[in-house]
Amino acid sequence: MFVHTVGQGIAEMQPNVQDKFVFTYLHNRRTLILGEVSTGKTTMTAKLLLEALRSEIPNEITVIDMAPKKIKYDDKTIGGKMSDIIELPPLVQLIRPKKINAPRYSAKDQYELIRQVEENGRVIEEALEHYLRKPTRVLFINDLSLYFQSGRLKSALDAMTEAETFVANAYHGRSLDNDLGTGVSTTERRLVEILARAVDLLIYL
Numbered sequence: 001m002f003v004h005t006v007g008q009g010i011a012e013m014q015p016n017v018q019d020k021f022v023f024t025y026l027h028n029r030r031t032l033i034l035g036e037v038s039t040g041k042t043t044m045t046a047k048l049l050l051e052a053l054r055s056e057i058p059n060e061i062t063v064i065d066m067a068p069k070k071i072k073y074d075d076k077t078i079g080g081k082m083s084d085i086i087e088l089p090p091l092v093q094l095i096r097p098k099k100i101n102a103p104r105y106s107a108k109d110q111y112e113l114i115r116q117v118e119e120n121g122r123v124i125e126e127a128l129e130h131y132l133r134k135p136t137r138v139l140f141i142n143d144l145s146l147y148f149q150s151g152r153l154k155s156a157l158d159a160m161t162e163a164e165t166f167v168a169n170a171y172h173g174r175s176l177d178n179d180l181g182t183g184v185s186t187t188e189r190r191l192v193e194i195l196a197r198a199v200d201l202l203i204y205l
Contacts, residue, residue: 021203023051023167030166032196035205036173042067042142044205045169046085049140052165058091062136064127064159065094066120067143068102082142095130097123100146103184110180117184121150128155132162139163145170148191149184156195170195172204 026048035041052061067081081096088094101120107113124147131139132155139159147156148170160166170192179185196202 021048023048023055026167026201027055027165029200030160030163030198031168031201031203032199033167033169033203033205034172034192034196035169037171037175039205041169041171041205042080042082043085044203045140045142045167046082048167049082050086052138052140052167053089053092056138058089059093060136061138061140062093062095062131062163063088064131064139064141065096065143066100066124066127066141066146068100068146082140093131093134093136095127097127099123103149104176104179107180110182113180113182113184117149117182120146121152124150125152125155128159131159135159135162137164139166139168141166141168143170144168144195145172145188145192148195149188151187151191153191153194157198160195160198166199172196 021044033041033044049061049063063082065082069081082088097120099119100123101107101116103113103116103120107116128147139162141156141159144156160168172189172192177185
């Protein structure tokens with residue numbers, strides 16, 4: 001794992017440095033958690049959310065859960081919603097797109113993959129716009145990289161800017177590069193890296 005804080009460059013984390021990543025440390029910062037599949041991105045985000053619930057008023061917290069249902073891929077668990085890990089109190093604004101595809105696993109050809117990516121892009125855009133119409137001080141996002149597959153970026157940047165405290169996770173790796181020659185994986189990676197340059201704190205698992 002490494003951490004990149006604006007102005008410090010990238011440095012290898014020493015043992016137990018991960019312990020400092022409690023929600024109070026991330027307060028009033030923009031934080032992005034990146035990593036390969038099955039590295040604990042959602043679990044870490046859920047831990048930070050639980051801590052936020054102890055220190056913040058629940059109605060000042062929004063959770064946008066973009067993740068598809070859990071699936072198995074090469075003996076690894078892919079995807080998974082925050083609700084698989086924690087139960088949120090009713091006052092938290094929970095925004096979940098109606099249906100999220102897992103294009104690189106379920107698409108049978110290039111055309112179906114592009115269609116699923118576009119469907120994801122539209123419903124996630126609606127979720128982000130919902131938040132922007134009713135923003136809260138604290139925003140958590142699970143599996144943001146799915147939004148970037150469609151080439152969209154602006155609403156994610158707007159949502160990050162609107163929140164006083166922003167915590168999101170996203171896939172960033174090479175194990176899912178097989179996109180049937182559509183270029184979706186390259187687009188996703190490029191936009192994740194653009195967002196990574198805009199945050200205050202980057203945690204790579």
